[in-house]
Amino acid sequence: MARCVLLLGVAGVLLGCQDNPPARPVPGGDPAAGKQLLAERGCGSCHTIPGVSGANGLVGPPLDHFARRTYIAGEVINNADFLVRWIEVPQAIEPGTAMPNLGVTEGQARSMAAYLYTLH
Amino acid sequence: MSPWWQAHSALHPDGAQLSLIMDRLWSPMFAAAVAIFALVAGALGWALLRRRAAAEAPDDPALERGMRWTVSLATACTVAVLLVLLGLDISVSRATSAAPGRDALRVVVTGHQWWWEIRYGDTTSQRGVATANEIHVPVGRTVVLELRSTDVIHSVWPISLSAKMDEIPGKTNSMWLRADRPGVFRGQCAEYCGHQHAQMGFLVVAETAGSFERWLQAQREAAAPPADDLARHGQQVFLSTCALCHAVAGTPASGRAGPDLTHLAGRATIAAGTLPNTRGNLAGWILDPQAIKPGAYMPPSQLAPPDLHAVVAYLETLR
Numbered sequence: 079m080a081r082c083v084l085l086l087g088v089a090g091v092l093l094g095c096q097d098n099p100p101a102r103p104v105p106g107g108d109p110a111a112g113k114q115l116l117a118e119r120g121c122g123s124c125h126t127i128p129g130v131s132g133a134n135g136l137v138g139p140p141l142d143h144f145a146r147r148t149y150i151a152g153e154v155i156n157n158a159d160f161l162v163r164w165i166e167v168p169q170a171i172e173p174g175t176a177m178p179n180l181g182v183t184e185g186q187a188r189s190m191a192a193y194l195y196t197l198h
Numbered sequence: 199m200s201p202w203w204q205a206h207s208a209l210h211p212d213g214a215q216l217s218l219i220m221d222r223l224w225s226p227m228f229a230a231a232v233a234i235f236a237l238v239a240g241a242l243g244w245a246l247l248r249r250r251a252a253a254e255a256p257d258d259p260a261l262e263r264g265m266r267w268t269v270s271l272a273t274a275c276t277v278a279v280l281l282v283l284l285g286l287d288i289s290v291s292r293a294t295s296a297a298p299g300r301d302a303l304r305v306v307v308t309g310h311q312w313w314w315e316i317r318y319g320d321t322t323s324q325r326g327v328a329t330a331n332e333i334h335v336p337v338g339r340t341v342v343l344e345l346r347s348t349d350v351i352h353s354v355w356p357i358s359l360s361a362k363m364d365e366i367p368g369k370t371n372s373m374w375l376r377a378d379r380p381g382v383f384r385g386q387c388a389e390y391c392g393h394q395h396a397q398m399g400f401l402v403v404a405e406t407a408g409s410f411e412r413w414l415q416a417q418r419e420a421a422a423p424p425a426d427d428l429a430r431h432g433q434q435v436f437l438s439t440c441a442l443c444h445a446v447a448g449t450p451a452s453g454r455a456g457p458d459l460t461h462l463a464g465r466a467t468i469a470a471g472t473l474p475n476t477r478g479n480l481a482g483w484i485l486d487p488q489a490i491k492p493g494a495y496m497p498p499s500q501l502a503p504p505d506l507h508a509v510v511a512y513l514e515t516l517r
Binding site: 118119120121122123124132134135136137174175176178180181 | 473474476477478479480481482483485486489490503504506507510
């Protein structure tokens with residue numbers, strides 16, 4: 079009996095661990111539009127991005143599990159404000175970064191961020 | 199935007215040569231095949247359903263005569279149909295291989311593993327035009343493509359414009375096409391030519407005579423010198439890193455191993471139709487082409503971040 083209870087408890091903890099953390103909202107961001115933009119702008123030539131067609135680049139870090147990453151570029155906390163800024167003007171977050179400024183608008187960056195935050 | 203099943207379809211012609219093939223050969227052959235299939239299926243059904251007369255009267259001479267007539271008639275019809283189709287085939291082949299008029303535009307298309315070198319003849323004392331993976335043509339004018347190859351056999355297939363034609367090393371083939379309407383039409387290598395055969399695409403850009411002439415004139419110009427410090431630095435990086443394989447007219451860069459980049463920024467795609475020509479794709483392609491097109495002859499480049507930004511900025515000035 080005690081063993082059963084223990085097993086149930088372990089299973090409960092394991093199941094709890096597998097729960098996705100709550101989605102991070104990005105005000106004004108549309109994940110579907112963001113996915114499209116990530117493909118069109120050529121992000122996939124440098125990054126591997128799950129769900130984005132042709133995005134299997136190895137130049138920069140892979141963006142899988144992006145919603146669970148703690149930092150962006152090893153520089154700032156991974157939150158919506160920093161991520162939108164990073165996509166818009168990478169040099170503003172990390173001067174000297176190789177990531178180019180792709181000339182996306184803030185609205186487009188919000189959508190791209192919203193898609194990246196669907197990647198748990 | 200046409201739906202995907204009509205986009206670049208050989209069954210929906212955008213050009214005179216393919217229209218001719220479709221109207222005079224493909225459609226009659228399709229109609230004949232459908233009719234013959236219906237007749238054969240009907241005859242089979244009738245044979246399955248009718249009474250077994252032969253089993254009841256095996257030695258009936260009238261039945262024997264009837265069968266002889268039926269078989270003879272079917273043979274004669276088959277021969278007649280084949281002769282008609284052969285006649286259509288010969289007449290269409292003559293029409294599609296006829297020498298085009300003297301006013302035809304000549305374009306040299308040379309296949310390389312895995313991209314297309316495009317050259318417009320030097321008819322005046324001006325510099326000839328060299329570009330890659332994009333064939334601009336005036337709508338309504340016959341264009342003769344002179345086809346060559348530097349390595350293996352490729353095949354030029356402007357899918358909705360004309361039939362395909364091989365490019366054979368050591369030999370010059372030719373084909374013609376004529377676009378009926380302005381538009382951007384996809385083309386593809388149609389002869390397996392190695393690792394990246396599937397990523398060896400091209401675009402046919404059909405435009406009005408006026409805008410075609412303006413395009414050609416602009417292509418004859420050498421590249422404008424870079425106007426700002428970033429692009430000037432990028433040009434230095436380009437000359438020290440890329441110039442042995444790529445040419446930019448007006449600079450010492452004159453490599454012929456890869457595509458001429460004099461007017462790269464005006465092209466819609468990079469890497470032979472593989473990627474849209476955007477800043478992100480350009481940067482990723484320069485750094486690691488092998489991840490995008492494994493086996494391509496372009497090596498990866500290890501550029502410091504400021505050099506990467508500069509060379510991309512320089513390439514974007516090559517309009």
